[in-house]
Amino acid sequence: MNIEAYQKILAKVNSYNATLVAVSKTKPNEDLEALYHQGQRVFGENKVQEMCNKHESLSGNYQWHMIGHLQRNKVKYMANFVSLVHGVDSLQLLKELNKQGAKNERVISCLLQVHIAKETTKFGFNYAEVEELISNNALIELCNVEIIGLMGMATNTDDSGQVRSEFKKLNSFFENCRSTMANSVFNVLSMGMSGDYEMALDEGSNMVRIGSLIFGDRNYDN
Numbered sequence: 001m002n003i004e005a006y007q008k009i010l011a012k013v014n015s016y017n018a019t020l021v022a023v024s025k026t027k028p029n030e031d032l033e034a035l036y037h038q039g040q041r042v043f044g045e046n047k048v049q050e051m052c053n054k055h056e057s058l059s060g061n062y063q064w065h066m067i068g069h070l071q072r073n074k075v076k077y078m079a080n081f082v083s084l085v086h087g088v089d090s091l092q093l094l095k096e097l098n099k100q101g102a103k104n105e106r107v108i109s110c111l112l113q114v115h116i117a118k119e120t121t122k123f124g125f126n127y128a129e130v131e132e133l134i135s136n137n138a139l140i141e142l143c144n145v146e147i148i149g150l151m152g153m154a155t156n157t158d159d160s161g162q163v164r165s166e167f168k169k170l171n172s173f174f175e176n177c178r179s180t181m182a183n184s185v186f187n188v189l190s191m192g193m194s195g196d197y198e199m200a201l202d203e204g205s206n207m208v209r210i211g212s213l214i215f216g217d218r219n220y221d222n
C-alpha cells in the first residue's frame with residue numbers, strides 16, 4: 001500500500017480530467033479503507049464474489065466497478081449495487097444485465113470491451129462487432145442498461161510502440177462511435193493500467209484502472 005504513489009498518480013490522472021479506478025482485487029478491506037480515507041471512492045474488482053463481500057463489509061460511498069470477465073449467471077449478485085461494468089463482451093451478457101437491472105429497478109452503466117491486444121487470451125469484441133452492436137436496434141429495447149463507453153487492454157509487451165498504436169486506434173474508434181451515437185452519455189474510454197497508464201492518458205483515455213502501483217504486487221494474478 002503506497003499512499004505517496006497514489007497521490008502522485010491521482011494528481012496526474014486529475015490533470016487529464018480522467019477518473020482513477022483503484023484496482024483492489026485480492027487486497028484486504030484495510031487497504032481499501034486506507035485509500036477511502038484519502039478520498040478515493042471508485043474501486044475496481046474482477047471477481048463478483050469478492051466484490052460482493054467487500055461491498056457488504058465496507059460502509060461508505062464506495063463505487064464498485066466490475067473490471068473482470070463477467071459470467072452471466074453471476075450478474076444477479078451485483079446488479080443492485082455495481083456502478084460500472086467494464087467488461088461487457090457479448091449481447092447475451094448485455095441482455096442479462098438489462099434483465100437484472102430491471103429487477104432492481106435501475107439502469108446499469110456498461111462499457112463494451114474491445115479486444116485490442118495481440119494475445120488471444122483477452123476477452124472482448126472486435127471493432128466490427130462493436131460497430132454492429134451499437135447500430136443494432138435490439139439495443140433500444142434494453143432500457144435497464146446504458147452503454148457509456150469502451151474499455152480495452154493493450155498487449156502485455158515491452159514494445160511501447162505496439163501499445164501506443166493499440167491505444168491510438170481504440171481512441172479514434174471511440175471518437176467515431178461517440179460522434180455517430182445520438183446518445184450523449186457515451187463518454188468513457190477506459191484504458192491504461194499500472195504499466196501503461198501515462199501513455200494511455202496521452203492517447204485519450206479518460207479512465208485508468210490501476211492496481212499494483214497503488215496497492216503493491218498481488219500474490220497471485222487473475
Ligand SMILES: *Cc1c(COP(=O)(O)O)cnc(C)c1O
Pocket residue numbers: 023025046067068153192193194195209210211212213222
Ligand atoms: C488487474 C487489472 C488491472 C490492474 O492491473 P495493474 O497492472 O495491477 O494496475 C486493470 N484492468 C484489469 C481488467 C485488471 O484485471
